[in-house]
Amino acid sequence: MAVIGQVTLDLVQTVKAARSAAEITAVLVRAGGIFGYERFAIAGVPQSAGENLPDRLLLMHWPEEWAARYVSRGYVQHDPVMAQVRRTTAPFLWSEVEVDRDAALARRVMDEAPAFGLGNGLCVPIHDIDGTETAASFGGARIDLSDEARAGLHLLAIYAHLASRGLGPALPSRIARPEGAPRCTRREIECIKWAAAGKTGWETSEILSLSQRTVEDYLSNAARKLGAVNRVQLVALAMRAGLID
Structure with a gap:
């Protein structure tokens, strides 16, 4: 515990000193080599049926093909991991989430993710005082965390969320296309x-x-x-x- 604890505290201090999303991402990538995850994302749980992942995205380090698929198909509205964040404040493994057998889209999200290298992961629910919820997820083909490592990643996720939230959303809420800007072919x-x-x-x-x-x-x-x-x-x-x- 002492080793994981000290490493976690060092990572937390580095995250607190970060001045950009790229710097926070770099810290979490380095932490992945310690805790055993390969990919991560920090995003708010949708507050309405019309919201998509980019509307509340803070940090993204998913495989690009999976992220694009997730956004284009509006999976954030059906992701059982996101739904579980609303129900608990305790970190949980994706594999621990019960998926309704009648929820076809929820099952599709979970069934498709492994093909993109996301077989399992740890999600840290973060409930803010304003009532909003955020999911900090860390995943890979497989994940094996001791109780000490899970506690360390829990703490790191909280500080990474605080730091990234202070930088604002990862994407602008609307696009301003400069007059005369080239159009896509x-x-x-x-x-x-x-x-x-x-x-x-x-x-x-x-x-x-x-x-x-x-x-x-x-x-x-x-x-x-x-x-x-x-x-x-x-x-x-x-x-x-x-x-x-």
Whole structure:
């Protein structure tokens, strides 16, 4: 416990000193090598049926193909992990969540995640004084946490949430497109649509009969035009701009 405790305190101090989402992300990536997770995300639980993941996203380090799929299909409204956050304040494993056998979309979320390297994970529910709830999830193909490690990750999640919340949302609430800014081409939009469906660059290249390099160039150009820094943000911004459904 002493080792995990000291490591956790050191990580917490580094998170508290972070001045950007990138710095917080770097700390959590490093912590993954200690606690045994590979991916993570910190996002608020939807407060209405019309909200999607980007509306309350604070930090994202999911596989890009899964994140794009999750956003484009509105999985945040059906994710049983998010639903469990509303019911408890104690950290829990995804595998501990009971999924209603009649909830087809909830089962789909859990059934599809392992194919993207997210077989299990730990979720830390965070309930704020204003009544909002946030899920800090840490996952991978598998996860094996001792009680001490779970307690350490619980503490780190709380401070990472506080630090990231102080920086504001990861995506703007609306897009301001400068007059004269370049528009996405038909091919760029096609590539974004397939990215939103969870397809890799290679899979999209096969579907559209293009080279993988050409597909990646289309996505990079579209990201530059929309001001996105990664694929999940590109999909979210394209949806908000009405470029894809």
